[in-house]
Amino acid sequence: MSGQVHAAIQKIIASRSNGNSALAQATSTKLLMKGIDPSKWSAASADDPVILAKVKQAAADFGVTV
Secondary structure (H helix, E strand, O other), X not given: OOOHXXXXXXXXXXXXXXXXXXXXXXXXXXXXXXXXXXXXXXOOOOOOHHHHHHHHHHHHHHOOOO
C-alpha cells in the first residue's frame, strides 16, 4: 500500500502545528533533522518500511499517535 509514510508525516505535522504555519515549518525541519524529508514523500510514493519505522519513532518522540 502506498502513501502510509506521507499520511503519517502529514498527521505529525498537523498534530504538532494545529494550523500554525510557523509550527508546521518547524516540525518539518525537525523531521528533516531526524532524516525524514517531508517534501520527498507524496500520497503516490511507494512505502519504505525503514522510513515508515523512522516516522513512527519520530511520532513517538513528538508524542503523536500515528
